[in-house]
Amino acid sequence: MDTDLVKRAQRGDSEAFTSLAVGLGDRFLAVSHRILGDISLAEDATQQALLSIWRDLPKLRDPARFEAWSYRLLVRACYAEGHRGRLWAPNLRLLPVDEPMGADHTDSVIDRDQLERAFRRLTLKHRLVLVLHHYLDLSPDEIADALDVPVGTIASRMHYALRAMRTAIDADAAPTPREVAR
């Protein structure tokens, strides 16, 4: 990240901010889409985060830390949008159907739909750490910095998030499920 651009944007140079925002836009949208699972909410979160960056840039003391700081604002926006999304999410639940089990549910091949369903069931906090780690390749230290929590908390969240996904995938694979809208 060009710290000179950051410094200029801190002084109110909107052209410098435009360059920064263009560099962040697609990545922010991709990250928030994966966390929130909804492109409209992701667009709102990205917009909110970029505007927060513009508004609060003068408060950033160390321009070299711009990237971690910007992720923090994106995470904050995702929390806000995630909360809104929860309220509007369709009320779906998985119900087992009385059908004979398939020939083999014990193999380790994970179906893409199962993966997506399991991921959507995770809490926002768990989705956040998984996306930041597995999509952005941030280390637990970098995630802790972005979320402003101890690194031990990140390790714990990653562990429980993967475990919750595995449990959901295994449960999903056992009986043949169908989705029922209530």
Place this chain on the structure above:
Amino acid sequence: MSTDNDVARALRSWLTENRHEDADRVLDLVFDQVPATPQRRASWLAQRFDEMNGFTRFATVAVGVLAIVIVGLALAKGANIGGPSPTPVPTTAPARLDTLPVGDLAPGTYEIDAIFPVRLSFALPAGFSRGGGDSDDVGIHASAPVQHGIEFQIASNVFPDPCHRSGGAASPPIGPSVDDLVTAMTTLVGFEAGPVTDVTIGGTPAKAFDLTNAIDPATCDQGDIRAFIFAGTGAQSSIGSGQRERIYVMDVAGKRLMIMTYYFANGPYADAAASLEKIVESIHFL
């Protein structure tokens, strides 16, 4: 049966597949709003000092120090500067929360009006943001990270076992009274409830109690903890593992209002409870 490594590998592959997200539309919206969005300065003095020479900087500090000394001496002597002190009054009317975008909120008094069936106002300190809001739930949370906050909610039913919801919601649904909801909330499986006490909020009698849980969401049948169902939208409220809630239930003009403050007692915001309690104490019903 899959392993954590299988899941991590599959997850990484799924997350990194190209989904063609294009932020051009969002960027256009952002750039349209930038000219009308003032930047927040960390400190007026710090900002101005960058542009001052040494003499100006010295002179500014000297004038400031002199002013502080003069005012301090006058106050110490009990001098009456500028006549009797006026009684502090709010300079502006409460801000309508439903007219504000999701995001940071300035300290001040806020009013919840059209978006929620119970009209009320409350005083908010710095460091809070507005979450979502609709006819069942209006949330204010700490700006970052979101570890504590306050929710105003209208609940219609509960999941008696929030970790094992395949058992379904309470059937028949809980009754409409304050006591019905308090009884249901204080007997949730896996939760520990403190004693129910009588309090008054904004002049209205309320029942108050603490709820805690040490549930590992990974052991739950749907991977998370959800305790109650909202009245209008039918949405379900998530509760975090290790989260501590202070819950107030009351009847306000025929509406059963639940106010929930939440925080993590063992987390970095253990002192958040006091700050949230002040917000509750400031509530006025309109």
